[in-house]
Amino acid sequence: MREDIVRNYEAAKELYGKYDIDVDQALQALEHIKISIHCWQGDDVRGFLFQDQELSGGISVTGEYPGAARTPAELRQDLEKALSLIPGKHKVNLHAIYADTEEKVDLDELAPRHFQTWVDWAKQQGIGLDFNPTCFSHDKSKDGFTLSHPDPDIRRFWIDHCKAARKIGAYFGEQLGQTCVTNIWIPDGYKDVPVDRLAPRQRLKEALDDIFSEPLDPAIHLDAVESKLFGIGSEAYVVGSHEFYMGYGIQNNKLICLDAGHFHPTEGIAGKLSALSLFTEGILLHVSRPMRWDSDHVVTMDDELIEIGRELVRNGLLEKTFIGLDFFDGSINRVAAWVIGTRNTIKALLRAMLEPTEALRQAEHKGDYTTRLALLEEFKSYPFGAVWDYYCAKMGVPVREQWLEEVKAYEQQVLVQRGHLEAEPSAFGLNVGQ
Template sequence: MSRFSEAEKMYQEMGVDVQAALDKLSKVKISMHCWQGDDVTGFDAKELTGGIAATGNYPGKATNPQQLMADIDKALSLIPGKHKINLHASYAITEKKVERDKLEPEHFQAWVDFAKERGLGLDFNPTLFSHAKAADNLTLSSPDASIRKFWTDHCKATRKIAAYFGRQLGCTSLNNVWIPDGYKDIPADRLGPRQRLKDSLDEIFREQYDKKYLADSVESKVFGLGVESYTVGSHEFYMNYAAKNNLLCLLDTGHFHPTEVVSDKISSMLLFADRLALHVSRPVRWDSDHVVLFDEELKEIAKEIVRCDALDRVFIGLDFFDASINRISAWVVGMRNMEKALLYALLLPHRELKKMQDEKNFTELMAVMEECKTLPFGDIWDHYCEQQGVPRGKTWFKEVQQYEAEVLARR
């Protein structure tokens, strides 16, 4: 009997249908962020600003669209399943410079062609940083009406572009608004900036698009570099704005206080919203965007999505950037770990565990949950990788090393 067959039998004894779990996982599309490949540089800016920092100088960084697409291809060849690519507006591919408030779908046609050829979806984000008009970390909440209009027009343009992605690729495109706005020291007025942000968002979301093609989300943050004392787009602001305006509230796992965990928020959000969006990162002390590991919080996030039967209601995207290690390896580790966490969750006997909790059988609940931790999950994961035609175990890393030697080292 193969290791997979033996493992499958052990899960069946726990009441878990392994084949059904693998089938569900194969249908999940995770959004892989393009900005890991070039340290969030993009193609239209020279300096990274807006409270964002990528540390490290590992060789081989992508410096043009061709290199970035080639690196994405390499990463995807080592990741099970068919997924999505998450773009920022700063990754427009144009023959001459186009200002961000003037961007059109045609400026991303190369990305649409790239995705269509590979059976991928595309998600999108307006880029309200690394720009002269965002130099003081005030964009949609700026007291300067001309600055607000520039960024409002930019966000309206990205919604149009994302809707185009959805129509062209037959896959709903998530357009997520995050802004760096805030103040370094204690503000004299907290209400005014939030009123201006609300007015800007009202204008941005005025036009209606078919939700089959476009999903709109807004993303909060506790603080960032240069805005340590006050963030205009707080969680309370965006959660209320999203609820009132029927938008998605995006939760970034690094954008909360150190003692908060996003896994605990998922069930509450899904109870009151049709859909939810996530940016999965790994905060170390603060929003440091470390590569996602197969750790306890990632498992809890995946378990909550599965327990809520919400795999088709949650947009799962990754958001990290590490310039101190091989960038392709970072993508592969993060994406495979997100899938591992979902598979781990799908292989738990949730119905039986819930029944034990409802019947107050906490002793058995603890015992069974602990036994599940040592089931041969790795054998199921390796089988899934083989099914999907990608390397199992650590063998994928040899391909990254070869690509580094043959491609990255020559840049």
């Protein structure tokens, strides 16, 4: 390891140590945190089952940056590159449309065998897998309804798909020895104000009861349900609202998914984590970055991400929170998007671990809000970066922006070759850092 990295780290340890912050212990804890990296950033949410199907369900990806994965093998190759630049061992989150099979199979017919190559690859990489039924971009979801559809035959199709997804998720957990979280999100809703808000929610509740009727071993599989405030095509009413799923999840002991982009554009989710933790055994957290709506921008180190990290660390919620990412951007290098978003999420947790939480808590309990504010502000300029650099070096991944050079090289060697594009350095903004 470079001498300057070690020297800066030791100096940082001394500063943090004045407030009894054990930096070494923080890094040991960080090493065991697994982020579930979403596969759909790599190909713009197209998947491989129905590649000619238009995106639906309020999902839109903009940009035509070269190199989107066209096959499961290419997607795994890109994920490997991203994982090699991110410190720690993590998980990959799959949607059902990413099945790796030559069979002509519909969503309700999917089985573990259609994902065997993913399981074999995950074993080789030493990572876990999470899963999601894909309740969008399908002929049977064109009118905007799936599990709450008024047609019982269409509703049965989606129920059977979600049941199949749970079995696939349980297979992942069993084979990989890591609990798989299977998360259900549906786009169901109305563009304009409905007369009957209750009936679709009654149908959704009955459908979920049917889906979850078969108990699965929680050691290998956990169910989650994900809400949304509104989306494109469901601006006025979403069947699976936050209130609906919070009630259902608490009543039926399911993980409740909080997605950073699924609430009002001015509403943060950090403060919801401690409240929800009092009533649930676990939480699924989707880290995203909304911009005026649920636009799923690449996660940056913004105030909301920092607050999410603080809420998880300060309240000891890391052991009961499953952290996943959910963003997609086709206008930039897709591998770089994974690396930026995942590294930022890990950084936010480390920053929280390096705050004088106990001193802050004591000051707050005494009513000494002056000290609380002063310490919070001063610690913003403490040498967090020196600790992060050391952690990256220790974990064998590039320090600071050095990872970008590897991504640029990979882009020229692999990504621009897809679709027979010429590797022209100036064509895609490749002069950064040159």
